[in-house]
Every structure is written in C-alpha cells, then in structure tokens.
Amino acid sequence: MLAAELDYDLPxxxxxxxPPATRDGGRLLVVSEPLQHxxxxxxxxxxxxxxxxxxxxxxxxxxxxxxxxxxxxxxxxVLFLDPHPTxxxxxxxxxxxxxxxxxxxxxxVGDSTLEFLERLPQGTRWMRCSSNVDALLQVHGHVPxxxxxxxxxxxxxxxxxQTVFAKHLGSAAAPTAGLHVTEAMLEQLVERGVRxxxxxxxxxxxxxxxxxxxSLADHPMxxxxxxxxxxxxxxxxxxxxxxxxxxxVGTTVVRALESAAxxxxxxxxxxxSTDLLIQPGFSFRVVDALLTNFHAPRSTLLALVFAFAGVxxxxxxxxxxxxxxxxxxxxxxxxxxxxxxx
Numbered sequence: 001m002l003a004a005e006l007d008y009d010l011p012x013x014x015x016x017x018x019p020p021a022t023r024d025g026g027r028l029l030v031v032s033e034p035l036q037h038x039x040x041x042x043x044x045x046x047x048x049x050x051x052x053x054x055x056x057x058x059x060x061x062x063x064x065x066x067x068x069x070x071x072x073x074x075x076x077x078v079l080f081l082d083p084h085p086t087x088x089x090x091x092x093x094x095x096x097x098x099x100x101x102x103x104x105x106x107x108x109v110g111d112s113t114l115e116f117l118e119r120l121p122q123g124t125r126w127m128r129c130s131s132n133v134d135a136l137l138q139v140h141g142h143v144p145x146x147x148x149x150x151x152x153x154x155x156x157x158x159x160x161x162q163t164v165f166a167k168h169l170g171s172a173a174a175p176t177a178g179l180h181v182t183e184a185m186l187e188q189l190v191e192r193g194v195r196x197x198x199x200x201x202x203x204x205x206x207x208x209x210x211x212x213x214x215s216l217a218d219h220p221m222x223x224x225x226x227x228x229x230x231x232x233x234x235x236x237x238x239x240x241x242x243x244x245x246x247x248x249v250g251t252t253v254v255r256a257l258e259s260a261a262x263x264x265x266x267x268x269x270x271x272x273s274t275d276l277l278i279q280p281g282f283s284f285r286v287v288d289a290l291l292t293n294f295h296a297p298r299s300t301l302l303a304l305v306f307a308f309a310g311v312x313x314x315x316x317x318x319x320x321x322x323x324x325x326x327x328x329x330x331x332x333x334x335x336x337x338x339x340x341x342x
Contacts, residue, residue, distance in 0.1 A: 001215070001216040001217075001279045001280055001281075001303060001306075002214065002215060002216070003211040003212075003213060003214055003215065003216055003219070003298055004214075005311075006211060006216070006297060006298045006299065006302050006303060006306075007297050007298060008297050008315070008318055008319075009322075010296065010297055010322070010328060011322070014322060014325070014326070014327065014328045014332075015148050015149075015327075015328050015329050015332070016149075016327040016328060016329060016330070016331035016332040016333075017149055017150065017151060017331065018331060019156075019160040019161075019179065019331045020327075020331075020333075023040075023160075023164070023179065023180055023181070023182045024039070024040045024041035024043075024180060024181075024182045024184075024185060025039070025040065025041070026039070026040045026180055026327070026332070026333040026334060027039060027040070027326055027327070027333040027334075028040045028042060028043060028333065028334050028335070028336055029317055029320065029321055029326065029333070029334070029335045029336070030046070030335075030336045030338070031309055031313060031314075031317050031335055031336065031337045031338070032338065035316070035317060035320050037324065038336075040180045040333070040334055041182075041185065043180070043181075043185060043291060043334075043336060044185045044186075044188035044189050044192070044194075045188070045192075046336055046338065047189060047192070047194050047247055047289075048194075048244075048245055049192050049193045049194065050193055050194065050195075050242065050244045050245075051194050051195070051239075051244050051245040051246070051247050051289070052194070052195045052196075052197060052235055052236065052238075052239040052244055052245070052246050052247065053189060053194055053195070053196050053197070053247045053249060054196075054197050054198065054199055054232065054246065054247065054248055054249065054253050054257065055163070055165055055178055055181065055196065055197075055198050055199075055249045055250075055253065056163075056175040056178055056198070056199055056200065056201050056203075056249070056250055056252045056253050056256070057163070057165050057166060057167040057168060057198040057199070057200055058166065058167075058168055058169075058170055058171040058175060058200050058201060058202050058203060058252075059162065059166035059167060059168055059169040059170065059171065060143070060144065060161060060162050060166065060171045060172070060173065060174050060203075061080060061137055061141065061144070061169055061170065061171060061172060062137045062138065062141025062142055062143060062144070062158075063079055063080040063081070063137065063141060063144040063171075063172045064077065064078070064079050064080075064141065064142040064143070064144045064145075064153075065077075065078045065079075065080070065109055065136070065137065065140050065141055065142070066078075066109075066140075066142070067107040067108060067109045067114055068107060068108055068109075069097075069105065069106070069107050070106040070107060070108055070113070071106075074097065074098065074099060075097070075098075076095060076096070076097045076101070076107050077095070077096040077097070078093050078094070078095055078107070078109075078114065078127070079093060079094040079095075079096075079144060079172060079205055080093055080133065080137065080141075080172065081093060081094065081124060081172050081204055081205060082170075082202070082204070082225065083133070084126065087128075089128050089129055089130070089133075090117070090126050090127065090128050090129075091126070091127055091129065091133060092120065092124050092125070092126060092127075093124065093125060093126075093127045094123065094124055094205055095116070095125065095127075101116050101125070102116070103116060103117055103118055103119070104116070109136065109140050110136075110139065110140055111131070112129060112130050112131040112136050112140075113129075113130040114127055114128070114129055114130075115127065115128040115130075121220065122206065122209070122220055122222065143157040143158055143161050144172050144173060144205075145157060145161065145330075146173065146208055146329065146330050147208060148208075148296070148329055148330075149330065149331065160179070160331075161174050161179070161330075162174065162179075163175065163178040163179055163181065164181065164182060164183055164186075165178070165181070165186070165198065167198070167200075168200045168202075168227075170200075170202035170225065171202045171203040171204075172202075172203065172204055172205050173203040173204070173205060173207055173208070173330075174203065174330065175201070175203055175249075175250045175252045175253070176250065176293045176329075176330040176331075177249050177250035177251070177291050177292050177293055177334060178249050178250055179330075179331075180291075180334055181249060195235055195238070195239065195244075197231055197232045197235040197236075198229065198231070198232060199226065199227070199228060199229070199232055199253055199256045199257065200226060200227045200229070200256075201224055201225070201226035201227075201252045201253070201255065201256040201274075202224060202225045202226070203224065203252055204222055204223075204224050205222075206221075206222025206223075206224075207222065207224075207300075207301065208296075208299075209222065210296070210297075210298040210299060211298045211299065211300065211303075216277070216279050216300075216303055217277075217279075219277065219300065221275045221276070221277045221300065222275065223273050223274065223275040224252075224255070224273065224274060224275075225271065225272070225273050226255075226256040226259065226260075226271075226272055226273070226274060227269075227270065227271045227272065228256070228260050228267055228268070228269050228270065228272075229269055230269045232267070233267045233268065233269060236257075236267055236286070237267075245288040245289055246286055246287050246288050246289075247287075247288065247289045247290070247291070248287045248289070248290050248291070249291045250290075250291065250292060250293075251290075251292055251295075251301050251304050251305070253287070254278065254287050254290060254304060254308070255274060255276055255278065255304070256274070257286040257287055258276060258278065258282075258284060258285060258286055258287065259272070259274035259276045260272070260286075261285040261286050262276070262285075277300060277303075278300075278303065278304040278307050278308075279300075279303040279304070279306065279307050280303070280306050280307045280311055281307070282307045284307075284308065284340055287308070287340070288339070288340060289336075289337060289338050289339060289340070290305075290308055290309075290335075290336075290337045290340070291334060291335070291336055291337075292305060292334065292335050292337070293328075293329065293330065293332055293333070293334055293335070294318065294321055294326065294327075294328040294329065294332055294333065294334075294335065295328075295329070296328075296329060302314075305335075305337075308337060308340050308341065309337045309340065309341055310341035313341065317335060321333070321335075
C-alpha cells in the first residue's frame, strides 16, 4: 500500500483536545449498511451475546519528564519508553530539545541525574538514571499526552488518559478505544452473557509516528511488548469452540492477538514483543469485530483499520464522521466495526 493512500483532510478543529464530559458520552459511528450514528454507551448492547470482548489492561506511566542540562541549564523533555532488558538503571527514551543530545550529555531532574547514552534507530536512545525510575516518575512525571493534544497535561488527565481496567504499568500512550469503557458497560456485557478477557500490550510512542516512506511496506515498524495470560488463552479456546465472535477493544488488542496467532507458540502465556504491520491484504486469524477511535492520516493505525473494515468502507465512514463533526484521535469519538471485511 502506498503511504499517500492513507492521506485524508483532517481539519484541526476536529482533533479532540479534551475527553468527553463522561467516558461513555462520546459518539459512536457504526460501520454498517447504512452507517448508523449512536453513542458510545450503546456499545455494550451492540456486542452479540456470547461474544468474547478483549481489553488491553496496560497502565499508562507518567512518562514525560522535564529536565535541565547540567552545564547550561537548557530545557529538555524526556519521554520514558522501555526499560533495558538487563540494566535496571537504563531506559530507552525519546528526547526533545533545542540542541541535539549527544552521548555523555547529562541532565538533572530534582536530585536525579540523567546520562544520555548511544542513539538507537527511529530517534530513541538509551539513558542511565541515577535514581529509581518509578519513584522519579511518581514525583516528577507528567501524563504523556499525544503530540496533537496541544496543551499541558491537567489533573483530570491522570484519570481520563487511563482506562478503568488499567493494571500493568508500562505504556507511554493510552490504548484509546478502552478510554470509552466504563464499569457499568462491563457489567452490562457480563449480564448479557458476553465474556470479557484481557491482554497486555504496552503502547510505545512509535504508535504516533507517521508513515514517511513512499510504500507502507518500507515503514520501519515500531516494536511493542505484549503478554498473553493463561485466562485469555482459555477464553479464546472456548470462544473458538462455541463459534463466538472475538471483539477487540482497540487496535492494540488486534495487534497483540494477531501477533500471538503468528507466534511459534501460539497463545501460550508469556511475554513477547511484536513489530507486526497490518495493512490491506492482511489475513486476520483471530479478531472478528473492532471498537476503535478515529486515527490520524498516514498512520499505521489507519492502515490497520483499512485492512479490517475495507478501504472503501473506512474512507466512507471517515468522510461521514468529518461531515457530521465527530471528534478525532485519542480523546475523540469511536467507531464500531461489527464485521471485518475478510
């Protein structure tokens, strides 16, 4: 697929800068024939009885820290992404600054020292922290709102940029479709005989990186950590046995489940990583229906939705959403795709 095929005109005023007044108060575009305009709280009644709904229970870290260069006092913005696999005091980070950061540069946050190490692909780098990172982020960390939310984080973001079922700390961005889900919706699903299970995929900042190559196949896909639990393995097997639909709440769930389906060990529990790119022509093996937000132009997330719902259907839905003043991206409204195109 060509990257240009992922372009569409997204007016700046359609990009939501704040969440809706209530979690389930957003609008919901149902991708059916014809398109239907509903509200997010209807989702629980739209899921077929007996289906399996899968949620991403990652928890967003207060991963953004504002630091100062040790020698000049120049300002830096550091986004903590992933811990080093063997060195507890080293993390993979992204850095924003007016002047390039080089190996050996040092910055300070409170009483902590940050030493920048070698640069990694896709603009990230290793960084050594002199103190416990969890404690540092708890005191000095900010909610890592996406770059298209053009305001500082606020107190309300600590709860609204986090799902109600968040459990495992590790994301630098929220699994945004899950932000719509409330405890009442989950209770309603269970009352209707719908099974609910969780997967953990820690969302990285690479999810916001636009496709810069001419062909999507040449895009350097970011890697994300995920884990399949024993409960999910059991629920997926039971859903398959009874012929039930598997419903993904968010593209991160799709990516985790479809990655596991292609792993040599299948859905056996354990931590893994994935750099799976899903684009039109992809053969889905697990997910049958999808709740998702509206995604940015030239994004791999939009390519995934194109693959799932069909290019023409998705384009028609997005055109309708823009015409009807839906709110887009992380704090925006949602789409319900009750049936994949293939």
